[in-house]
Amino acid sequence: MSKLETNQVDPATGTTLTLGTSGDTITIPSGVTIANSGTATGFGANTPTFRAYANSNLSLANNADTTLVFDTENFDPQSTFNTSTGRFTPGVSGKYFLYANVRLGTTNDQGIFDIYIKKNSSTQAAARVRGSGTGNIAVQISDLVESDTDDYFYIQIYQATGGSINATSGSNVTYFTGYKIIE
Secondary structure: OOOOOOOOOOOOOOOOOOOOOOOOOOOOOOOOOOOOOOOOOOOOOOOOEEEEEOOOOEEEOOOEEEEOOOOEEEEOOOOOEEOOOOEEOOOOOEEEEEEEEEEEEOOOOOEEEEEEEEEOOEEEEEEEEEEOOOOOEEEEEEEEEEEOOOOOEEEEEEEEOOOOEEEOOOOOOOEEEEEEEEO
């Protein structure tokens, strides 16, 4: 192995400098600091990423699990969220942070409200809120989840108030968001 010592490397032509070829591994030893003053691309960006919300009220039956279909996207640059099914399908293995907020608009919010993050139909995370009064209740859930390339995630809610209620629409009140944190 040869050792090259220099203070600066510039491309011979053009503006692109390539280190190695496809399949090569470039090792940066422990203790080395990489300082970036330019634009960094391709360095484990937090993608895929998405944020979707309910653009119309969602009806929630009493004593039943309801899958929430967030029908409008704030952003989804990798097209990984389906507004018809409410499913986030990353398509890329890794660990993801997922979060949902649902505002329940009701005049009788006494009851039980469960919210779930589902992974391929199995419960990944669950949270419960007990209502005691009148007015709106917001329920939230978040979790760090692991995904393979074919996994999908969605939000379900269960309510037991004695009657049907609505999840209130709006980009700032009933939404589902997530992003990749690491491989």
